[in-house]
Structure formats: C-alpha cells, structure tokens
Amino acid sequence: MSTQQDRNFGEQAITDQQVADYLREHPDFFEHHAALLATLQIPHSCGPAVSLVEYQISVLRDQNRDMRRKLKELVQLGRDNDRLSEHMLHLTEALIEARDLDHVLSAVEHTLRHEFHADAVPIYLFAHADAPAHSSISVVARDDHRLQPFDTFFKNSRPLCGRLTSEQMSFLFADQADELGSAALIPLGRRAEFGMLAIGSRDAERFHPGMGTLFLNRLSHIVGAALRAHHRNAADHD
Numbered sequence: 096m097s098t099q100q101d102r103n104f105g106e107q108a109i110t111d112q113q114v115a116d117y118l119r120e121h122p123d124f125f126e127h128h129a130a131l132l133a134t135l136q137i138p139h140s141c142g143p144a145v146s147l148v149e150y151q152i153s154v155l156r157d158q159n160r161d162m163r164r165k166l167k168e169l170v171q172l173g174r175d176n177d178r179l180s181e182h183m184l185h186l187t188e189a190l191i192e193a194r195d196l197d198h199v200l201s202a203v204e205h206t207l208r209h210e211f212h213a214d215a216v217p218i219y220l221f222a223h224a225d226a227p228a229h230s231s232i233s234v235v236a237r238d239d240h241r242l243q244p245f246d247t248f249f250k251n252s253r254p255l256c257g258r259l260t261s262e263q264m265s266f267l268f269a270d271q272a273d274e275l276g277s278a279a280l281i282p283l284g285r286r287a288e289f290g291m292l293a294i295g296s297r298d299a300e301r302f303h304p305g306m307g308t309l310f311l312n313r314l315s316h317i318v319g320a321a322l323r324a325h326h327r328n329a330a331d332h333d
Contacts, residue, residue: 179310182210183317190321199321204231207294215271215278215295221288235290241266245291248280252287254311255280257303267293277302281311284319289326292318 118124125131189202200218207213221237235242244262248255256279264272267280276299283289292314296302 182206183310183313185210186314187317190317193321193325196322196325199318199325200232203292203318211294212296213294214297215268215275215293217267217269217293217295218283218290219267219293220283220290245280248282248291249287252282252285254282254308254315256306256308256311268295271295276300279311281315282319283315283322289319289322 186202186206189206190199193199193202203218204216207216216231218232220232220234222234242249244260244266257277259267259278259280261272263280264275264278267278268275274297275295276297278293278295279302281292281294283292294302
C-alpha cells in the first residue's frame with residue numbers, strides 16, 4: 096500500500112455535524128478567513144443561491160421583523176391590561192358606594208355590560224330572603240338538582256373559561272345560549288358560598304381555555320367581598 100493510500104486510510108472523514116459544531120464553537124472563524132466567506136453560496140428556497148453575508152442579512156431582517164411583531168403584541172397587551180385595570184377600579188368604586196345588595200348586583204351587571212361589553216350577565220344567588228328582584232338575577236337553592244352539572248365547579252371554586260358544557264350553557268343563559276359563542280363562569284365567594292356569576296359573549300374567541308384567569312379571579316374576589324360585607328351588615332341589623 097502506498098504512502099498516499101496509508102494517509103487516506105488513516106484519515107477519518109469529517110462529518111457535517113463536526114463542521115457545524117466547530118463553527119458554533121468558533122464564531123470568529125470567518126473573521127480570519129474572509130476570502131473563504133466570499134466564496135460560500137447558500138441555497139435559497141425563494142430564488143437563486145446567495146452569498147453567506149446576504150443570507151445572514153436576510154436572516155437578521157426576518158428576526159428583526161419578528162421582534163417588532165412581538166413588541167407590538169406586548170404593547171397592545173399592556174394597553175389592554177391598562178383598560179382592564181381601569182374598568183376594575185370603576186367597579187370597585189361602585190361596589191364601595193353600593194348601599195345594599197341590589198346596588199351591588201346592579202353595579203356588577205352595569206360594569207360588565209357597558210365597560211367589558213358582555214352580551215349576557217346572569218347572576219345566580221343561593222337562596223337568600225333579601226335577594227332583590229332583577230331580570231339578570233336568579234335565586235336557587237344550593238341543593239337544587241339543576242345545579243348538578245356545576246358540582247366540580249363548586250368544588251374547585253375557580254373561574255371557568257371556555258370549558259362550559261352545553262348543559263351548563265343552557266341552564267345559565269336559557270334562551271340566549273344558542274346566540275353566544277363563548278362564556279366564563281365565576282364563583283361568588285371563597286367557596287362559591289353566595290352563588291355564581293356568568294359572562295356570555297357572542298364572540299367565540301372572547302373566552303377560551305388558553306386565556307389567563309387573573310381578571311376573572313380578581314372579579315370573583317371583589318364581588319365576593321362586597322356580598323360578604325352586605326350579608327354581614329344585614330346580619331348585624333337582624
């Protein structure tokens with residue numbers, strides 16, 4: 096076997112992965128081999144081959160475009176959160192000023208309809224003698240058999256977003272159920288001891304399982320606290 100054959104036999108072929116790993120570990124490689132950089136050609140899916148420099152510029156443009164899009168989304172999210180905070184402040188002020196249970200529930204319905212643009216706001220209270228008569232308020236017994244579809248909801252006592260069953264929708268929204276595209280359900284009280292509040296929207300994307308529930312949790316705590324204060328005051332006057 097010749098010397099050349101021996102050398103070729105002993106050498107190991109360099110793999111693509113080894114080249115990639117080396118370049119990753121030595122990002123300044125082409126600074127010392129500028130001539131080589133100018134000869135490289137990168138296949139481009141949308142046209143003829145381009146130089147590595149042109150390809151890098153194209154990649155940077157795409158990354159810059161993606162970053163601008165994400166920044167725009169973050170700015171919009173910040174603005175949306177500001178609006179939510181302002182609406183929650185208005186509701187909190189209205190609940191503080193509410194003189195009785197009727198004013199508490201009216202403030203909740205008015206804020207959700209006019210500031211949060213809800214299309215339906217049914218409120219279900221567990222049987223209380225002083226519950227006001229109102230078109231959006233229903234009084235039910237805690238052991239009412241119609242509440243069985245909500246057993247898990249009452250047990251967990253956490254807001255539901257976009258996971259309502261057809262049976263739950265029919266009970267909560269009655270004749271409006273077919274008109275609504277999405278809904279959220281909120282417990283009233285720490286363990287839903289006062290009842291539940293539903294928010295319905297014709298927009299199918301308004302409430303969905305993937306969205307956060309921070310706003311809904313705050314709404315549950317604020318309204319629950321107002322109801323608790325009212326019932327405490329009512330008990331003190333008995």
